[in-house]
Amino acid sequence: MNQLLAMRAFVRVVDSGSFRGAANQLRVPRSTVSKLVTDLEKHLGTRLMHRTTRSIAVTPEGEDYYRHAARLVAEVDEADGAVRDRKLTPRGHLRVECATTFAQTMLIPQLPEFHRQYPHVSIALGVSNRTANIVGEGVDCAIRAGEIGDESLVARHLFDAGMITCASPAYLERMGTPTSPEDLDGRHCKVGFFSHADGRTKPMLFEKAGHRHAVGDLQFSTNEDNGQIAMLLAGLGVGQCLKPFVLPHLQSGQLVEVLAEWSHPPLPFHVVYSPGRHQSARLKVFVQWLVERFGRTAGR
Incomplete structure (x- = not known):
């Protein structure tokens, strides 16, 4: 044997x-x-x-x-x-999974750089907000936000994304600018997320000088970042977004930051893959490229 x-x-x-x-x-x-x-x-x-x-x-x-x-x-x-x-130029095919907004906002704009460095590696990018079964679906690696609950996977940290509380100028002109998290519990509309797994909404979190406050009772919610940003741009209320995703709208003035003195726990991003999968040259260089590229740019 x-x-x-x-x-x-x-x-x-x-x-x-x-x-x-x-x-x-x-x-x-x-x-x-x-x-x-x-x-x-x-x-x-x-x-x-x-x-x-x-x-x-x-x-x-x-x-x-x-x-x-x-x-x-x-x-x-x-x-x-x-x-x-040592003898082979990285080549072949990679199957990669990541969430929609991350793909559109952060990963796809950077892929030309990867292609210039490794022109013989092709990528099939699965874009969705579900959690793919890496082994069962033949996925080489996935980029995931939040804590990694599956201990059977290898996780490489990419960056921590900060959160920003914001709203559209039209909404703030109509409803006024909130001065505290408690203010949101009153007359303001809240825009946030619900879990596609169980339908539960996620509260907005605020921290300052050891004090923590959670704001629930969302009037509008979605299970996807682009959907939440669209709701905020439409003037539906106040919400918390990942800074890298919403930064262009802040820079253009379409959205305005509020409650800036209050922070939200940052959200970690990792690239994960199965330890049982053969670590090909193409997967190694892609993972390392992700770590270097987003480690030096995305968290800023």
Whole structure:
């Protein structure tokens, strides 16, 4: 038995959730993957997963073994890639996922620079506000905002984006300028976000000198940054936006910052990818380019 190949097959089955998915990733027949896992179980003298015709369930022993095997396979791939990358120009195809506003406002305008540096790397950019299944959908990497809850993914920090509270001049002329977060609880309309997962609205947060105030009861909400910005431009109320997304409208005077002395906890952005995925030269250079490009510009 080729134990490394068997370990790789087992890791791919767990990552993809099926023998067929692992077979597609390894480019071998499904029966080969099944035999490799069976041989590995015989070698270890324990069952790593329970199989049915429709699903698989990893055993507690399998979960422990997966953690070690995934790390080892990733280290072997990294060692192999380090040698190959010295001789190969990064080339090939990358599947990247990110949110709509980030793609339109920040990533796409910078892609010409990446293309000039790495003309042989092509990119398929999935643009949506849902959280893609990186392993199951064959995604090489994704750019995500907020804390990364999935500990199985490798996360590289890109930048922290500050938040700005703002409204249109027409709205402020009509309703007056708020002087405190408490003022928003009264006569002002609030524009914010709701979760596409459960429909709950997210309150606006304000911090100052150790005091924290949350403002809820939104009159208008959306699940996407561009939608919120459009609502603010339409004069529907006061809202909090990520500074990089709304900066052009502030500079043009279409939106005006309010409550500037109050801060909002910054939102971190990361690029994430699966540790089990082969770290190709094209993925390495793209991740590093993201870190360098947005680390020096986007957070300012």
